[in-house]
Amino acid sequence: MSKYQLAEINIAKMKGLTINDPIMKEFVDNLDLINGIAEQSEGFVWRFKDENNNATSFNPYNDEQVIVNISVWESIETLENYMYNTLHAGFLKRRREWFYRYGKVYTAMWWIPSGQFPTLEEAVAQLDYLEKHGASPLVFDFKTKYPRSE
Numbered sequence: 001m002s003k004y005q006l007a008e009i010n011i012a013k014m015k016g017l018t019i020n021d022p023i024m025k026e027f028v029d030n031l032d033l034i035n036g037i038a039e040q041s042e043g044f045v046w047r048f049k050d051e052n053n054n055a056t057s058f059n060p061y062n063d064e065q066v067i068v069n070i071s072v073w074e075s076i077e078t079l080e081n082y083m084y085n086t087l088h089a090g091f092l093k094r095r096r097e098w099f100y101r102y103g104k105v106y107t108a109m110w111w112i113p114s115g116q117f118p119t120l121e122e123a124v125a126q127l128d129y130l131e132k133h134g135a136s137p138l139v140f141d142f143k144t145k146y147p148r149s150e
Helices: 022-029 031-040 076-085 088-093 120-133
Strands: 004-013 044-047 066-073 107-113
Touching (some): 022 031
Antiparallel strands (some): 044 066
């Protein structure tokens, strides 16, 4: 087992005014399925969620239209496999049906010690750091990946 695992946050601005807006129905109706696929995927470690089994109720940006997702994976490769080689990929391709283009950084990844999990505040801070300083071994994105140091 590695000393480090990959934490990631991604945010999106919904076209619906809230998660319950009719335009979001198909997305919401499939959240449990897509989250379940993540949890069954090789390399999945943990995901941030509330008592409804998702994270749509959290509002770290004080904007009802911005939703957040945080998860932890064994590696970049296992996260990418889930994202691009499961049913998730089809929803990713259709994201413009539910979400606006986000005019700034919307995803960040960083290495954390195995067995630890980021708080919402830590994850948001990492995304903000990436926005301000760009990719580095501290926090990065899919365009500029940094391997874990063992």
